[in-house]
Structures are given as C-alpha cells and as structure tokens.
Amino acid sequence: MAKLIALLNVIAWSGFWAFGYLALxxxxxxxxxxxxxxxxxxxxxxxxxxxxxxLIRHSEVTGYAKPRNRAVINEEETA
Structure with missing residues (x-):
C-alpha cells in the first residue's frame, strides 16, 4: 500500500507543477x-x-523514520 501511495504522491505533484505552470x-x-x-x-x-x-505517518509507525518530538498535554497540566 505504501508503494501505491508513493506513486500517487509523485503523479499528484507532477500534475500540480504541470497544470500550475499551464495556469500561470x-x-x-x-x-x-x-x-x-x-x-x-x-x-x-x-x-x-x-x-x-x-507517507510520513506511515514511516514513523513502521519505524523507518524516527518520530518527531511532539508536545503531549497531560490532564494535570490543564487544570
């Protein structure tokens, strides 16, 4: 599934740049x-x-890429 999404990513960005150039x-x-x-x-x-x-989320979940540092709010901090 990841390879299919990667292929969609390449085709979508190619369409963005090609049609964006045509529009401009x-x-x-x-x-x-x-x-x-x-x-x-x-x-x-x-x-x-x-x-x-x-693809970024998938690579973090599968361990291919290191997860980013994200702030986690605990319930005791919000009180």
Missing part, C-alpha cells in the same frame, strides 16, 4: 482553460500533500 503561463484570452488548469493544479496539490503526510 496561459494568456488572458484563455479564460476557461485557465480555470480548468487551476482546478487540476489544486487537486494535484491537495492529493500530493495528503499522500506526503500519509
């Missing part, structure tokens, strides 16, 4: 094409971020 480089006369390129770039960016964060 399209002229003002290509209105609807620009909107479609912006939407596809946003979907690619969102999928890329989701896959990247999933």
């Amino acid at each position: 480089s399209s002229g003002s006369e290509a209105g609807s094409q620009t909107v479609v390129a912006i939407l596809l770039a946003a979907v690619g960016g969102a999928a890329g971020l989701w896959a990247y964060f999933w």
Whole structure:
C-alpha cells in the first residue's frame, strides 16, 4: 500500500507543477482553460500533500523514520 501511495504522491505533484505552470503561463484570452488548469493544479496539490503526510505517518509507525518530538498535554497540566 505504501508503494501505491508513493506513486500517487509523485503523479499528484507532477500534475500540480504541470497544470500550475499551464495556469500561470496561459494568456488572458484563455479564460476557461485557465480555470480548468487551476482546478487540476489544486487537486494535484491537495492529493500530493495528503499522500506526503500519509507517507510520513506511515514511516514513523513502521519505524523507518524516527518520530518527531511532539508536545503531549497531560490532564494535570490543564487544570
């Protein structure tokens, strides 16, 4: 499953950069094409971020990467 998510990560970021470039480089006369390129770039960016964060969590859980230092709030500290 992790390899499939990694493949999705690469494809999503590629789509983000490709369609983002198309959206930025399209002229003002290509209105609807620009909107479609912006939407596809946003979907690619969102999928890329989701896959990247999933891979980070997965690598921490499996022990491949060291878990990050996170603050843990105990109940006695909140009182």
